[in-house]
Amino acid sequence: MKTLNIGILAHVDAGKTSLTERLLHAVGVIDDLGSVDDGTTRTDSMALERQRGITIRSAVASFVVDGVTVNLIDTPGHPDFIAEVERVLDLLDGVVLVVSAVEGVQAQTRALMRTLQRLRLPTLIFINKVDRAGADPDRVLRDLAARLTPAVVATGAVHGAGTPAARCVPHPDTDPGFTRRLLDLLTAHDDALLTEYVEDERRLSGRRLREVLAAQTRQALVHPVFAGSAITGAGVAALIAGLTELLPVAEDGADGPPSGTVFKVQRGPSGERIAYVRLFGGTVRVRDRLPVGAGRLATVTGIEVFDRGSTVRDDAVGAGRIALLRGLGDVRIGDPVGAAPRTGATGGRHFALPTLETVVVPEREADRGALHAALSQLAEQDPLINVRVDEIRREITVSLYGEVQKEVIQATLAEEYGVAVGFRETTTVYVERLVGTGAAVELIGVAPNPFLAAVGLRVAPTATGSGFRFRLGVELGSMPPAFFTAVEETVRATLRQGLRGWQVLDCEVTMTHAGYWARQSHSHGTFDKSMSSTAGDFRNLTPLVLVEALRRAGTRVEEPMHRFRLELPGDALSAVLPVLARLDAVPQATLARGSSYVVEGDVPARRVHAVQQRLPTLPRGEGIFESTFDHHRPVHGAPPTRPRTDHDPTDRKEYLLAVARRVTARRGER
Known part of the structure; x- marks a missing residue:
């Protein structure tokens, strides 16, 4: 069986769910077209999705084209739900990136395309809404080349753009202009094709160029551009044909292990x-x-x-x-x-972690237990909401990508779990990074180590975006595997709250020392815990060793920064720039475009919402502001701290008292 797994990706409101609906209708899967506005689309099945007209959870639909089973995954377009996109990228054979013919390239479009290029995922681009008033597919094609990648080529022409009668006509292989554009694009990546062209241009048939276009598309070197309308169906037949012609179809591999x-x-x-x-x-x-x-x-x-x-x-x-x-x-x-999945599957992170968080407060104190259970179930669907429970302060915190996500969580808790909640003010999530390398070790029977375990750890910074790695610097057979597992799991958990309470990113932790006392028993054969190491000893000791290694290495706190793009009328520029400065936004480039200006720069994530609220009152409501996470930068001045939610290993005395109480309580339960 031949299969093709594709994702439909876009900036919010570009029309990707409507395109999904049109594709299903065109191939005969559904008889009647659903509507996003009416809440009747096949892939938006959640009540909230239908009410709000946005995709919140990824959804799968399947159809057959030319003997190929196509699994189509419709993903959210709103940046607050980028985690849903994150989870499907490693599973895809190809992507259709949808861009509006009216709004053109937007912030999320650029963020998605950068990631697709980094992953070398074969990508087709579909310019949607050519029937809408104000549609300009030629301008959008130029913007694609200028702002996304120059490796794009239109596969057809649009006639009557901006009218309900807009239609899309594929370029024939005999069109000399199309042939010239293909040659210019394809020869940049294919020396053999260039040689053929130089030796005898007449030998290069349209069919030959189409074959090379397909091959380079599957290698993610070039990106064919289709155009049409999900509402009228214009251009959709050409896109469907392009799916199996241009994207990599997988052959049956059912013989190996699952x-x-x-x-x-x-x-x-x-x-x-x-x-x-x-x-x-x-x-x-x-x-x-x-x-x-x-x-x-x-x-x-x-x-x-x-x-x-x-x-x-x-x-x-x-x-x-x-x-x-x-x-x-x-x-x-x-x-x-x-078996372990193929290389690349479930790989590293493709998008940034959430940069905001808020405390969820039940309206009724009696619902606190139900709230925790409900949020735990929501975390199964979206692990990046990162539910943090602070038993000391009796608070539950969730991570967020934006305010819309908070509204959806609130509505979901009320409608699906019957729990009414409010939120405290949204705050910024900072991160910690290692400044240098540090090591610490505690041995069995050597003060001040009270546990029957020996643990040595060395921490070192790694490249930005590389994530966490745990390595063994000792022989694997020197301890039972369960003890190594206990150390690694505890290291991962402890790094979620560094020296100042923020997650420590991009580091390598090496276990340099390991030791344990083998299982002992009394003469009558009963197990003697006082003389035998357990996994609990390693879980209790590891945070103390790791925190000491972090102290010796040193950490710095960094804040999330967004890259912004602001388009505004020329006469509003002088009024807007001082406002941006007061909101800590730093312009990096200002470009004149006719009677308007485009300002690009950096702004702290904590200030994005304030910029969005302030700007509409300045350029007569005509300003267009876009932003997306770009990087972290070191905090200037006193670094912010976040209260810990665990038994704090940075305070050794209090930590040991808390652990002793916990161990005593567990023994009492037995």
Whole structure:
């Protein structure tokens, strides 16, 4: 079986959900077109999505084109829900990036395209809404080349743009202008093609150029541009043909061991978890017992596959397909299913972590327990909301990408869980980075170590964006595997709150020392904890060692920065620049465009909302402001701190007292 898994990506309101609906209609999966405005689209199934007219959760639909099963994943366009896009990128064979013919290239468009280029994901571009008043596909094509990538080529022409009668006509292979543009684009990446052209231009047929275009598109070297309208259907047939012609179709790989990745989790009617899994290799069958996550085994009790717009039960699912698997227990997003997935799958982060957070407050104190349970279930669907429970202050904090996400969480809690909540003021999430390298060690039986474990750790900074790595600098057989696992898991958990309470990013932690006391027992055979190491000893000691290593290395606090772009009338520039300065926005470039100006620069994430609120009153409401996260920068002045939510290992005395109470309580429970 041949398969193709594609994602539909776009800036919000570019029309990607409407395009998804039109594609399903054009291939015969649905008889009637749904409407985003009316809340009747197939992929926007949540009540909130239908009410608000935006996609919040990624959704899958399937259809067949030329014998190829196409799994289409509709993703959110609003930047507040970029985590949904994050989770599907590693699962895709190709992408359709949708751009509005009216608004053109927008902030999210650029952020998405940068990521697609970095991942070398084959990408087709669809200029939508050519029938809308103000549509200018030629201008948008120029903007694509100038602001996204010069490696774009239009596959057709639009006639009657900006009118309901707009139509799209594919360029024929005999069109000399189209042939010239293809040659200029394709020869930049293909010396053999250039040689053919130099030796005898007449040998280069339109068919030959189409083959090279397909090959270079599959390598993500060039990006064919289609145009049309999801509402009228203009140009959609050409896009459908381009999916299987230009994107890499996967052949059946069902013979190897099962290998897949969980990219979405939802709850069934009885509360059981249902995992959305992309299979990269092998075949999964009902009643198969498979490794899931970190070595846990689970039995598959049910399989549903996507088929022509709906899901159907099946006994097996093969490589290349997307399936709903039941029976995987406490499965989480990102868990591997079966053998380790292919290189690149479930890889590193593609977008920044959330830069905002807020405390969620139940309107009724009696709902606090229900609130925690509800947020824990929401975190299964979106792990990046990062629910943090502070037992000392009796507070629950969630991470956010923006204010719209906060509104959606509030509505979801009320409508699906019956919990009414409010929020405290949204605050910025800072991060910590290592300044240098540091090491610490505590040995068994050597004061002041009170635990039956020896742990040595060395921390070192790594390149920005590289993430966390844990390495063993000791022999793997020097301790039971469970003890190494306890150390690594505790290191990961401790790094979520560095010396000043912020997550420590981009570092490598090496375990340099390891030691334990083997299991001991009394003469009558009972286990003697006082003489035997347990995983608990390693979990309790590791935070103390890691914090000391961090102290010796040193950390600095950094704040998130956004790159902004502001387009405004020329006569408003003098009034806007002082306002930007007062809001800590620093222009890097100011360009004149006819009677208007485009200002680009950096602004702290904590000030973005203030800029958005202030600007509409300045350029007569005609300013267009866009921003997206760009980088972190060191904080000037006294670094902000965040209260810890765990037993604070930076205060050794209080930490040991808290751990002793915890251990005593657990023994009492037994």
